[in-house]
Amino acid sequence: MNGKAIVAEGLVRDFGEVRAVDGVDLSVAEGEVYGFLGPNGAGKSTVVRMLTTLLLPTSGRATVAGVDVVVQPKRVRMRIGAALQDAALDNKQTGRELLRLQARLFGLSGREAKSRIRELERLIDIDEAMDRLISTYSGGMKRRLDLAAALIHSPRVLFLDEPTTGLDPISRVRVWEEVRRVNKDLGVTIFLTTQYLEEADSLADRVGIIDAGKLAAEGAPSYLKRTVGSDIIIAEIEGDTSAAHHAVRNVEGVSEVEAHETELTISVENGPASISRVALALHELEVTVHNLTLRTPTLDDVFLSVTGARLEVDATVDSPAGTDAS
Amino acid sequence: MSSTAGPPALERKRRLAFFSDVAAVGGRALRSIRRDPEAVIPALVIPVFFFVVNVGALQDFAEGIPGLDYKAFQLPVAIIFAVTGMSRALVVVSDIQSGYFDRLAITPVNRLSLLLGLMVADLSMVVLLTLPVLVLAFVVGVRFETGFLGILAFIGIAGAWAIAYSGFAYAIAFRTGNQAAVNTSFLLFFPFLFLTTVFLPKEALTDWMSTMAGYNPVTYLLEALRSLVSGGWDSGALARGLGSIGGVGALSLTLALLALRGRVSRG
Numbered sequence: 001m002n003g004k005a006i007v008a009e010g011l012v013r014d015f016g017e018v019r020a021v022d023g024v025d026l027s028v029a030e031g032e033v034y035g036f037l038g039p040n041g042a043g044k045s046t047v048v049r050m051l052t053t054l055l056l057p058t059s060g061r062a063t064v065a066g067v068d069v070v071v072q073p074k075r076v077r078m079r080i081g082a083a084l085q086d087a088a089l090d091n092k093q094t095g096r097e098l099l100r101l102q103a104r105l106f107g108l109s110g111r112e113a114k115s116r117i118r119e120l121e122r123l124i125d126i127d128e129a130m131d132r133l134i135s136t137y138s139g140g141m142k143r144r145l146d147l148a149a150a151l152i153h154s155p156r157v158l159f160l161d162e163p164t165t166g167l168d169p170i171s172r173v174r175v176w177e178e179v180r181r182v183n184k185d186l187g188v189t190i191f192l193t194t195q196y197l198e199e200a201d202s203l204a205d206r207v208g209i210i211d212a213g214k215l216a217a218e219g220a221p222s223y224l225k226r227t228v229g230s231d232i233i234i235a236e237i238e239g240d241t242s243a244a245h246h247a248v249r250n251v252e253g254v255s256e257v258e259a260h261e262t263e264l265t266i267s268v269e270n271g272p273a274s275i276s277r278v279a280l281a282l283h284e285l286e287v288t289v290h291n292l293t294l295r296t297p298t299l300d301d302v303f304l305s306v307t308g309a310r311l312e313v314d315a316t317v318d319s320p321a322g323t324d325a326s
Numbered sequence: 327m328s329s330t331a332g333p334p335a336l337e338r339k340r341r342l343a344f345f346s347d348v349a350a351v352g353g354r355a356l357r358s359i360r361r362d363p364e365a366v367i368p369a370l371v372i373p374v375f376f377f378v379v380n381v382g383a384l385q386d387f388a389e390g391i392p393g394l395d396y397k398a399f400q401l402p403v404a405i406i407f408a409v410t411g412m413s414r415a416l417v418v419v420s421d422i423q424s425g426y427f428d429r430l431a432i433t434p435v436n437r438l439s440l441l442l443g444l445m446v447a448d449l450s451m452v453v454l455l456t457l458p459v460l461v462l463a464f465v466v467g468v469r470f471e472t473g474f475l476g477i478l479a480f481i482g483i484a485g486a487w488a489i490a491y492s493g494f495a496y497a498i499a500f501r502t503g504n505q506a507a508v509n510t511s512f513l514l515f516f517p518f519l520f521l522t523t524v525f526l527p528k529e530a531l532t533d534w535m536s537t538m539a540g541y542n543p544v545t546y547l548l549e550a551l552r553s554l555v556s557g558g559w560d561s562g563a564l565a566r567g568l569g570s571i572g573g574v575g576a577l578s579l580t581l582a583l584l585a586l587r588g589r590v591s592r593g
Binding site: 054085093149 | 343346347350353354357358361421425426428429430431433434435592593
């Protein structure tokens with residue numbers, strides 16, 4: 001595998017006239033947690049479906065766990081696990097029955113399956129619910145069972161497609177803990193798609209930002225954040241931003257300014273030293289400032305910088321559809 | 327921490343896994359039947375109802391035809407009502423809609439077993455559904471001229487017909503992933519059942535109805551089943567019945583396999 005768990009070169013996927021994925025190159029090292037970050041419709045799931053052999057690329061090539069996804073899909077399937085969007089489970093089975101079926105389809109003997117299920121029960125902390133019908137599970141429990149089903153055959157690479165979408169904050173943090181444990185304890189490479197900045201920041205060793213089917217930026221979260229400056233000043237102002245943009249751009253210490261509706265995102269080398277100069281420049285221009293804040297950069301600032309728009313998905317205010325009762 | 331064989335060892339074990347896959351998929355489908363009483367109970371009651379109503383309404387009139395035992399004549403009709411259109415195709419729809427089908431597709435499962443496993447469960451359902459009607463028929467005095475082997479052959483032919491017909495429902499399920507579309511597939515069956523010898527023998531039908539019945543495969547299916555009940559072993563009737571099932575099955579299963587191929591294709 002040459003130390004690479006996933007390699008994609010010029011991956012393209014068209015649906016009729018629409019190009020959903022437009023020349024994506026990826027290189028994910030063994031044992032790495034790679035976060036694929038982007039808004040809905042950016043092409044994240046389409047990339048995952050190609051890498052997990054559910055969809056053929058229109059052009060380009062990809063290998064997963066050292067095997068070509070187009071040429072040898074069966075061998076790829078033996079080496080990967082996947083938990084796709086919305087915890088795809090069969091509500092009329094118990095957790096144990098679902099895992100046993102999954103084990104049989106991957107060729108595990110009855111004894112191996114039993115032993116493996118016992119390990120996974122502990123790993124994902126779901127053992128008390130294993131003999132209940134899945135229809136009685138909370139959203140968080142379903143996600144964890146989904147994770148266990150993906151791990152039943154000890155895969156080398158695990159794909160998680162938006163593993164916490166729809167979960168309440170407590171369940172989300174529990175799933176994060178499981179993902180970290182799977183990566184750390186089992187050494188499994190994890191390819192994780194998400195639209196939550198906090199999730200990518202918290203879990204991923206490296207992040208790829210995808211927008212409109214193209215990889216817009218890639219790197220470790222800390223590296224990406226440094227590319228937009230060491231500090232960020234956010235100025236919420238009234239009226240036209242263009243004059244303010246020009247005035248602030250010429251302030252000493254300011255490296256970049258992005259205008260987004262009534263908000264200026266100002267990248268500076270030294271925030272505490274620059275904020276007063278920025279405030280003064282806006283005051284001299286007689287601009288009404290509603291809010292002026294100084295903070296360190298986030299991945300959302302990176303997203304804004306490379307795509308021109310904010311991701312604007314708040315991981316902490318989702319509907320509590322998956323309130324975890326376990 | 328893993329105590330299982332890793333992917334390379336499993337890749338070797340998977341090479342002869344077809345029957346294991348069919349058994350695994352079939353086992354899951356059987357469990358779903360047990361947990362789906364609302365689908366099973368009406369299927370058990372309806373054929374008994376038709377048997378009682380048809381015999382009650384027409385026995386005195388129909389037995390004016392010399393040599394006709396109308397209860398024995400109606401038994402195959404009730405059985406065909408019981409098993410036709412009976413399938414686990416709605417499980418396919420539910421799996422497609424929930425995304426569970428994708429989870430199965432990411433495993434190395436043999437694709438054909440995703441259909442055959444469900445059909446194994448369907449065959450078990452056929453046995454389950456035929457039993458109440460057979461018991462009722464025995465209680466009201468119907469006897470098989472062909473004995474115990476004839477009863478087994480009777481259930482076997484009913485099962486073969488159920489599988490042949492279920493191909494249409496599976497074809498629609500794999501193709502559309504739509505519950506309403508699958509439910510309407512049962513309506514295809516109605517003209518087949520009623521444009522045949524469902525109420526009276528062919529010679530008692532009007533000319534046009536008799537002609538239609540001559541082109542209807544269900545006529546020969548009923549003829550084969552009736553021969554087992556009241557005619558003794560009749561190789562000609564059995565051959566025509568099995569031929570009809572083969573013809574319908576060849577068409578429906580071809581459609582089902584094409585639809586399955588389309589569903590698991592990666593295009």
